[in-house]
Amino acid sequence: MSDAVLQTHDLNKTYTVSAGLFKGKKFLKAVNGVNLVLEKGSVLGLVGESGCGKSTVAKLILRLEGVTSGRISFDGQDISATPRKEVARRIQPVFQDPYASLNPRKSISSIISLPLRVHRVGEPKSWHRKVEEIMDIVGLPPRFRHSYPNQLSGGQRQRVAVARALIMRPEIVICDEPTSALDVSVQSQILNLLMDLRKDFGLTYIVISHDLAVVEHLASRVAVMYLGRIVEEAPASDLFKCPRHPYTKALLASVLTPEPRKGLPETHLGIAYPNPIDPPAGCTFHPRCPKATELCQTTPPNPRSDAGRLVECHFPEQ
Amino acid sequence: MSMLLEVQGLHVEIPLAAGILKAVRNVSFSVVRGKTHALVGESGCGKSLTALAIMNLLPQSAIRCCERLSFNGQDLASTNERHMANIRGNKIAMIFQEPMTSLNPCYTIGNQMQEALLRHRRVTRKEALDRAVFLLEKVGITAAESRLKQYPHQLSGGLRQRVMIAMGLMCGPPLIIADEPTTALDVTIQAQILSLLKGLQQEFDMGMILITHDLGIVARVADRVSVMYCGQVVETGDVTQIFENPLHPYTQGLMDCIPIPGKTQPGEHLGSIPGIVPTPIGDMTGCTFRNRCPFVSKACAESGVALHEISAGRAYQCLLSPEVCAQNLRGSAAI
Secondary structure (H helix, E strand, C coil): CCCCCEEEEEEEEEEEEECCCCCCCEEEEEEEEEEEEEECCEEEEEEECCCCCCCHHHHHHHCCCCCEEEEECCCCEEEHHCCCHHHHHEHHHHHHCCCCCCCCCCCHHHHHHHHHHHHHHHHHCHHHHHHHHHHCCCCCHHHHHHHCHHHHCCCHHHHHHHHHHHHCCCEEEEECCCCCCHHHHHHHHHHCCCCCCHHHHHEEEEEEEHHHHHEEEEEEEEEEECCCEEEEEEEEHHHHHHHCCCHEEEEEEEECCCCCCCCCCCCCCCCCCCCCCCCCCCCCCCHCCCCCCHHHHCCCCCCCCECEEEECCCCCCC | EEEEEEEEEEEEEEECEEEEEEEEEEEEEEEEEECCEEECCCCCCCHHHHHHHHHHCCCCCCCCCCCEEEECCEEEECHHHHHHHHEECCEEEEEECCHHHHCCCCCCCCHHHHHHHHHHHHCCCHHHHHHHHHHHHHHHCHHHHHHCCCHHCCCHHHHHHHHHHHHCCCCCCCEEEECCCCCCCCHHHHHHHHHHHHHHHHHHEEEEEECCCCCHHHHHHCCEEEEECCCCEEEEEEEHHHHHCCCHHHHHHHHCCCCCCCCCCCCCCCCCCCCCCCCCCCCCCCCCCCCCCCCCCCCHHHHHCCEEEECCCEEEECCCCHHHHHHHHHCCCCC
16 A cells, blocks of 8 residues: 555553552553554544544644654654654644634634644735635635634534644644534534545545444544454445444444434443453453453454454454 | 323523523423423524423523423423422433533432432432432442442443433432433443433333434434424424424425435535524514525515424424425435
8 A cells, every 4th residue: 555644553552540549550551552554535434432542543643642652654754753843734633622622712813824823834914815715615704704713603613623724734634523512414514514625635534433424424444443452444335334343333233323213223232331441351342242252351352354454353244 | 191291382581681582482392101202403492491491490580481381280380499399300300411510529329319319208318229229220230339339420421321310210200301311422322321211211101301412312212203493393293204204494404414324325415504593582583494494485584484283293384385395305305
């Protein structure tokens, strides 16, 4: 795969957590050996339950957090050797909550132009024009230039966040739950916008979401994370058609589509998401897995890959 | 089928500096024992305020008026606060959204759970705690007795939501109001909590008002649905009618907006409703959806757009005839 823009090699992030006064430290492996390949122009979906480490992966790629071990290479170069500003120019985030990610005391034009000021791009006189241009692209009327975030609706705020991410014309945009704080009618507007922008600017996305319907709609490849590891990775259409890992299967089963005659699904997952400080031995999924055997309790499965799909399970579905 | 709750012509108005915010306008619906009535709509459409108005828990500045609000034959509209306090938690319980904020962090689970029972029934502390253990086990919490001594921060989100549900059931209420019961939870846990609620509802023959913005949840859980927009009910009917034959342009628009695995084509444009929800301040005549409606006409701005019934329990608020609406649906599906 020659056109990979971003690759992670055995990415690890471990946080130290206090176990209590005088009890020393414990380690929380938020990201545990993640290998990802992001091809140019593709959309990678990262899914999983809360606490599985998907947002941490995003933070590591954005260099908001330092890696514990492993390497992220961007265009063949190690990201930790590239100046941070340079990375920020080419990889930009769109965060989940547009109510929290915009500074309430700055005007919209000042929020959107911040990257230009930080990177000192061009003449300050041209910034104004650039802001108007990008506002037009994301569908914000120019009269909002002097408004403040509290005067905007949720969808408009998310458009501001998208505009701020795109003004430097980055190559990769990381969308961390881009629509989960929005209403349905607004969600579809933002999803349509994201798809249009990808086509127009040749962007590469990493979309993090717990909403599998959204991921299926946007993504070309999907990686399913569980307790800091990628348990299944495959092209989106294959993964949704025939999931091979039991966890992926359960995740797909629990999507509630608006079909009134179907009733509620039974996932057999049980409630307990394991404590990541003290993960289960063997395959970390075995306490919740309907197919678990003794082997699963003792030996962690090795990732197997074939036909562009990766699955980490002792007994994957065929 | 015995009528449990009947709401007719409910209005909630909140005086603001900019004028009177008509947050809920002329909302009517009824709940039957053992069935679920869903109120669905986007944020700010007045669905939570409707629930609070039923419980008489509105903010002080808000004004509630209604033609009829009866619960089990009792009139709740004119009842005094003292009587209402006897009903709240006892006859009508509420499961609030976000178990993170609605449990008191300073008290143990057991302490918070027994409160309602001690207030409403003549029971000892021991009996109340026994009931709490029984219900915690019912909602699938293991080691229930040790949980009673724990504080909310020691539990995960899913467990906290289960505690909220168990707490609502303490007095065995005939009616339960679930306000976004699963919004803060993961998809896998969401399905479990919903089946749990549904199972308990059947077991104790409770009526339920389910408030949510998630059409998937409504489709799988509700028996009857009222779609709310801008403080009004714009369409109401049985769940299959609403999802298989939506009539109001807003309902149709909402259905188009959601990506459905296996139905919508990945990567293709989703339907969307242009514009934003207007703020219902001041004089609101005509159809509130007209600024965003693809089938708008001149008559929509005039007064007289009212909810009209086309068959028993099926009503919608639009000037277009049901046949034209059904055609619009087919037309948009073809595009």
